[in-house]
Structures are given as C-alpha cells and as structure tokens.
Amino acid sequence: MPDIKTIADKADIIVNGYAFTRKEDGIHVLNLNSPDKAVVFSADGEVLETTMDDIELSIASSYLQQNLKYMED
Amino acid sequence: MLSEGLGFTFGNSSRYYGYSVRLVRNAEQPDNNRLNPMERRPSFFRVAFFWWFFEEKSYDLDCYLYFCTRIEEQMSERNNIETKENEAVLSSSGGFTAFNFGNYHIRFKAPYSLEHYVDVVKWDDGYLVVLAKYSHNAEPEEEYIDLKPILAGLYIDSAAFLKPIKSVRVAYA
Numbered sequence: 001m002p003d004i005k006t007i008a009d010k011a012d013i014i015v016n017g018y019a020f021t022r023k024e025d026g027i028h029v030l031n032l033n034s035p036d037k038a039v040v041f042s043a044d045g046e047v048l049e050t051t052m053d054d055i056e057l058s059i060a061s062s063y064l065q066q067n068l069k070y071m072e073d
Numbered sequence: 074m075l076s077e078g079l080g081f082t083f084g085n086s087s088r089y090y091g092y093s094v095r096l097v098r099n100a101e102q103p104d105n106n107r108l109n110p111m112e113r114r115p116s117f118f119r120v121a122f123f124w125w126f127f128e129e130k131s132y133d134l135d136c137y138l139y140f141c142t143r144i145e146e147q148m149s150e151r152n153n154i155e156t157k158e159n160e161a162v163l164s165s166s167g168g169f170t171a172f173n174f175g176n177y178h179i180r181f182k183a184p185y186s187l188e189h190y191v192d193v194v195k196w197d198d199g200y201l202v203v204l205a206k207y208s209h210n211a212e213p214e215e216e217y218i219d220l221k222p223i224l225a226g227l228y229i230d231s232a233a234f235l236k237p238i239k240s241v242r243v244a245y246a
Contacts, residue, residue, distance in 0.1 A: 030228050036177065038227040049181035049223050050144035 002035050015063045022071055029060050038047045077173065159237055163190055163203065164171035174238055181223050184216075196241045199224070199231060203243070 007030055011019035015031045026048055031037040039050040039060055045068075049059055089143040127134075161174035165187055169180040188206045195202035201218040202226050224231040 001230070007228065008219050025226065028226060035228065038229075040226045047182070049179070049226055051177060051229075053178075055180055062211070 002030070004032055004035055008032060013067055015067050018060055018063055020064065020067070020071060027064065029054070029064070159239040161238045161241045162244050163193060163241055165189055170218070177234070179223065179227065190243045193241045193243055199235045201241060
C-alpha cells in the first residue's frame with residue numbers, strides 16, 4: 001500500500017481523487033480512493049504503463065487533458 | 074394427409090369396440106377448428122406470422138448468436154489468463170504487455186513489432202527473460218523485462234508484490 005498522504009502532498013494537482021505528479025519519465029497518476037489503480041502518461045499523454053481498466057483510463061486521460069495547463073511551471 | 078373421397082377414420086367406436094380401420098368412401102376432411110391444437114393444420118395466417126416473425130427477428134437472432142460466441146471467447150480468454158497461486162501470467166494485446174497476478178492486471182507499452190510472447194525462459198524476482206515473436210523476424214527473439222521500475226512507477230511495493238510469485242507462464246502457450 002503506497003503512502004497516500006505523501007503522494008497527495010507531492011502531487012501537482014488532484015482532480016476528483018486522482019493525484020497527478022509530474023516526474024522525469026512522465027506524469028504519474030494515482031487513484032487516491034483505490035490506490036492499486038495507477039497510470040503513467042508520457043509527456044504527450046500516451047499511456048506507458050497502467051493498472052487501470054480501459055474505462056478508468058479514459059477518465060484519467062480526460063482529466064489530464066483538461067488540467068494539463070495547471071501543471072505547467 | 075387424407076385424400077378427398079377416400080380415407081381412413083380412426084373413430085372412437087372402432088377403438089373401443091374392437092373394429093380396426095374403417096375404409097370410408099367420400100370421407101370428409103376433419104374440421105380443422107375442432108381438432109386438438111397440436112393436430113391442426115397451420116392456417117395461412119399462422120404460417121405468415123411465423124414467416125414475418127423470423128424475418129423480423131433474424132437480426133436479433135444473429136446478434137444473440139454473435140454475443141454467445143463472444144462470451145465463450147472471452148470466457149476462454151479469461152480462463153487462459155487466470156492466475157494460479159504463486160503463478161503469474163504474461164500476455165500481450167493491443168500494443169501492451171500484460172502481467173497478471175492476483176488482483177493486479179499490469180499493462181505496459183510493448184515494442185511496436187511484437188506479435189506475441191512464446192515462452193518464459195527465466196524468472197528472477199521481477200526480472201524476466203522471455204522469447205518473443207516479432208513481425209520483422211521469423212524466429213523468436215530473447216527479450217528482457219525488468220518489472221521493478223514499472224511497479225515503482227505505479228506506486229506498487231515491488232518487494233511485497235513479487236515475493237509470492239514463484240513462476241511465470243505465457244497466456245497462450
């Protein structure tokens with residue numbers, strides 16, 4: 001079980017329970033309500049690795065597209 | 074079917090009083106409406122209704138048969154990737170490699186020319202050596218997969234996750 005509080009604190013943004021964290025290899029997303037569901041997006045929004053099903057993946061992807069502007073430095 | 078003018082009757086009287094078949098000249102056709110529903114000749118409208126029904130519902134029937142087939146395929150697919158205790162399953166579909174163990178279904182980007190995995194050569198605590206078939210090569214090639222950085226990226230505790238896995242097999246081997 002990951003340390004949810006630390007991940008939430010370090011996240012760039014949290015949208016509807018999904019913590020988005022920008023790292024060197026891409027954007028890491030964790031479902032804080034279900035911490036075994038996570039995804040890593042590349043810088044251009046492509047899915048690199050995931051434990052989510054396709055429906056949750058499309059939800060997380062749409063949150064990323066809508067809120068990417070708030071993650072830019 | 075009885076022909077007009079000559080026919081056999083199987084009346085109650087003959088049955089109960091020991092007569093066998095009576096040959097009757099100019100026998101009348103039995104009244105269709107007074108026959109048992111199972112013995113009635115189907116009317117034109119009944120035949121027409123069934124014709125219309127099957128014409129109308131043939132698409133639904135096709136859909137039903139299609140979905141039955143799909144469900145069967147999905148069930149066999151699911152049985153194939155279902156993991157046993159201490160055994161993980163490796164597969165590939167839709168440009169992703171899938172690693173299934175317990176409730177985890179981990180997918181990560183596969184090489185673009187990967188067709189399918191052939192065999193698992195070695196499993197060493199998160200490090201996989203597999204034989205993979207690529208579209209550019211007729212023979213299977215060795216590929217190396219390190220799960221630890223993938224697990225770390227997905228916030229999964231790799232030590233706890235990998236500890237119970239004793240072996241890995243390919244889903245469609």
